[in-house]
Amino acid sequence: MDRFTWSNGLLEMNETLVIQQRGVKLYDGEDKAKLDVGIALLSTHQLIWRDLKNNECCIAIPLSQIIYFEEQAAGIGKSAKIVIHLHSAPANKEPGPYQQSKFSYIKLSFKEHGQIEFYRRLTEELSQKRWESTPMSQPIPTATDSQTGRTRAVGIVGIERKIEERRKETDKNISEAFEDLSKLMVKAKEMVELSRSIANKIKDKQGDITEDETIRFKSYLLSMGIANPVTRETHGSGTHYHLQLAKQLGDMLLAPLEERGGMMVLTEVYCLVNRARGMELLSPEDLVNACKMFESLKLPLRLRIFDSGVMVVQLQSHSEEEMISSALDNVTDKGSLTAEEFAKMLGLSVLLSKERLLLAEKMGHLCRDDSVEGLRFYPNLFNSQA
Amino acid sequence: MHRRGVGAGAIAKKKLAEAKYKERGTVLAEDQIVQMSKQLETFKSNLEEFASKHKQEIRKSSQFRVQFQEMCATIGVDPLASGKGFWSEMLGVGDFYYELGVQIIEVCLALKHRNGGLITLDELHHRVLKGRGKFAQDVSQDDLVRAIKKLKAMGNGFGMIPVGSSYLVQSVPAELNMDHTVVLQLAEKKGYVSVSEIRESLKWERERACHVLEDLLKEGLAWLDSQASGEPQYWLPALFSELTSRDVTPEEANQMTP
Numbered sequence: 001m002d003r004f005t006w007s008n009g010l011l012e013m014n015e016t017l018v019i020q021q022r023g024v025k026l027y028d029g030e031d032k033a034k035l036d037v038g039i040a041l042l043s044t045h046q047l048i049w050r051d052l053k054n055n056e057c058c059i060a061i062p063l064s065q066i067i068y069f070e071e072q073a074a075g076i077g078k079s080a081k082i083v084i085h086l087h088s089a090p091a092n093k094e095p096g097p098y099q100q101s102k103f104s105y106i107k108l109s110f111k112e113h114g115q116i117e118f119y120r121r122l123t124e125e126l127s128q129k130r131w132e133s134t135p136m137s138q139p140i141p142t143a144t145d146s147q148t149g150r151t152r153a154v155g156i157v158g159i160e161r162k163i164e165e166r167r168k169e170t171d172k173n174i175s176e177a178f179e180d181l182s183k184l185m186v187k188a189k190e191m192v193e194l195s196r197s198i199a200n201k202i203k204d205k206q207g208d209i210t211e212d213e214t215i216r217f218k219s220y221l222l223s224m225g226i227a228n229p230v231t232r233e234t235h236g237s238g239t240h241y242h243l244q245l246a247k248q249l250g251d252m253l254l255a256p257l258e259e260r261g262g263m264m265v266l267t268e269v270y271c272l273v274n275r276a277r278g279m280e281l282l283s284p285e286d287l288v289n290a291c292k293m294f295e296s297l298k299l300p301l302r303l304r305i306f307d308s309g310v311m312v313v314q315l316q317s318h319s320e321e322e323m324i325s326s327a328l329d330n331v332t333d334k335g336s337l338t339a340e341e342f343a344k345m346l347g348l349s350v351l352l353s354k355e356r357l358l359l360a361e362k363m364g365h366l367c368r369d370d371s372v373e374g375l376r377f378y379p380n381l382f383n384s385q386a
Numbered sequence: 387m388h389r390r391g392v393g394a395g396a397i398a399k400k401k402l403a404e405a406k407y408k409e410r411g412t413v414l415a416e417d418q419i420v421q422m423s424k425q426l427e428t429f430k431s432n433l434e435e436f437a438s439k440h441k442q443e444i445r446k447s448s449q450f451r452v453q454f455q456e457m458c459a460t461i462g463v464d465p466l467a468s469g470k471g472f473w474s475e476m477l478g479v480g481d482f483y484y485e486l487g488v489q490i491i492e493v494c495l496a497l498k499h500r501n502g503g504l505i506t507l508d509e510l511h512h513r514v515l516k517g518r519g520k521f522a523q524d525v526s527q528d529d530l531v532r533a534i535k536k537l538k539a540m541g542n543g544f545g546m547i548p549v550g551s552s553y554l555v556q557s558v559p560a561e562l563n564m565d566h567t568v569v570l571q572l573a574e575k576k577g578y579v580s581v582s583e584i585r586e587s588l589k590w591e592r593e594r595a596c597h598v599l600e601d602l603l604k605e606g607l608a609w610l611d612s613q614a615s616g617e618p619q620y621w622l623p624a625l626f627s628e629l630t631s632r633d634v635t636p637e638e639a640n641q642m643t644p
Contacts, residue, residue, distance in 0.1 A: 077551035177440040189461040201415035281484035311541030
């Protein structure tokens with residue numbers, strides 16, 4: 001931002017206004033500039049910015065100072081931006097809003113859109129370079145390609161030129177990739193439509209589908225990432241793949257479950273399994289769909305969903321009554337317990353201890369005391385002493 | 387269980403069905419499944435070709451990933467549904483996002499004792515990047531959001547709450563309704579909020595404001611500062627780092643000290 005100079009914002013005789021855009025906020029490199037939102041004006045010679053509320057606050061920079069610029073796509077809660085890389089300020093530059101800056105680029109943030117057209121016009125002006133043929137009456141210091149200029153080419157300008165070349169190359173690769181991607185997507189869309197047609201036919205019972213064919217169909221959906229339109233199940237659950245996975249998990253999780261008192265939160269399982277795999281990781285849905293098959297495969301594990309929505313994998317041998325009576329015993333022993341205290345006692349996570357206490361409460365063995373100090377459980381004396 | 391019948395009677399029945407359908411010009415489902423199988427093979431090889439040329443783009447460019455995801459969504463395809471999907475296997479999209487999911491879970495778990503299970507997207511982004519190390523691929527906030535959306539399948543209350551110009555990421559099954567969300571948004575500017583502020587900005591009755599604040603306290607999402615001058619302040623640790631890590635220039639510092 002130290003390349004800008006204070007300006008009256010008036011155009012010269014030979015200068016024309018090309019485009020202006022409201023709602024532009026300036027950035028000094030990555031930092032927001034100490035200026036409010038304003039209007040960005042592009043002329044044939046300069047880039048001008050004026051504060052919307054305080055019209056006297058107006059700054060400008062000659063277009064010749066621009067090395068190159070690029071778009072920065074909008075993100076969540078972030079406006080689209082144009083990043084403009086600049087030459088160093090010449091020694092005789094007039095004063096401006098910033099004395100110095102550690103950045104050699106600025107950003108224009110388009111809070112009210114308009115970046116596409118602005119970008120297009122900026123591209124035009126910088127390729128036509130109209131300021132060279134119609135110099136302004138006041139000589140604006142520019143980076144000249146004089147003898148000294150050429151030796152600078154090896155230095156900063158040279159590096160910046162290399163960056164631009166690399167960026168152009170990347171851009172080319174990306175646009176080629178996008179083209180190929182679009183063609184691919186057209187084919188993928190055909191598959192989606194075909195699968196919908198098949199699903200409709202299955203629903204309307206047009207044609208006899210064997211169980212084999214149904215399984216095959218589901219695996220096709222899984223491969224393509226298409227949700228099963230008939231059952232609305234997520235993406236072909238119940239396939240051979242999930243069967244295999246369930247068996248693997250049945251083996252792999254026995255020891256960790258024992259270590260953790262017979263129960264693990266599904267997110268914990270997810271991390272454990274994927275960290276162990278290193279590659280060809282499971283998606284969250286893969287894990288859920290595999291766990292759903294534990295029961296039908298008669299494996300000693302179960303997927304369980306608590307009322308709170310928490311999903312856990314628990315050992316079949318882990319009896320519910322045991323959990324509840326242990327909770328009741330511990331609470332009676334200590335008079336009362338919070339989830340945190342219980343967790344410490346058992347060496348379990350707070351989440352799972354809380355679920356146990358809630359379960360015991362649901363069965364009528366415990367009462368709660370809900371206050372700002374936390375949730376505390378007491379033995380249900382109404383029950384035991386009634 | 388459906389079984390194609392065998393025997394003369396079944397053959398005749400099938401012929402009749404086929405004739406009927408041919409008459410109406412419709413194709414049988416089982417024929418379409420065969421057709422789909424063939425198309426799938428073709429698609430798979432197209433995807434392989436694409437991957438051999440452009441697999442790098444997915445890894446290197448977050449912009450490309452965004453476009454890719456949006457295109458998939460438009461045609462009704464979820465490339466992240468399964469690790470066994472073509473997209474995942476051949477383009478490696480799956481591993482990228484599933485691993486990110488692991489990292490997100492771990493960061494949230496590590497900080498839960500402090501912020502109750504609520505963290506700003508910025509802080510999450512910052513910490514995930516740190517955890518990945520200098521040589522790992524770049525990860526954008528869009529990448530995080532997509533990974534989080536997938537994590538929802540595992541219960542446990544992963545969610546995103548819009549706040550200010552960004553989001554708060556929730557990683558515990560606390561039930562946060564509109565009232566809670568609106569108070570969180572109000573607290574975003576300063577990192578804390580008071581009962582009178584809520585009443586002034588939102589025009590709520592005292593009871594409603596107190597109830598929401600109590601809920602937040604109970605869930606461990608807010609801390610009570612009863613020693614604040616004036617009335618008690620309810621601070622949100624999830625919003626702390628926004629304030630404490632902001633860079634201050636020497637001029638600003640001079641202006642701030644009274």
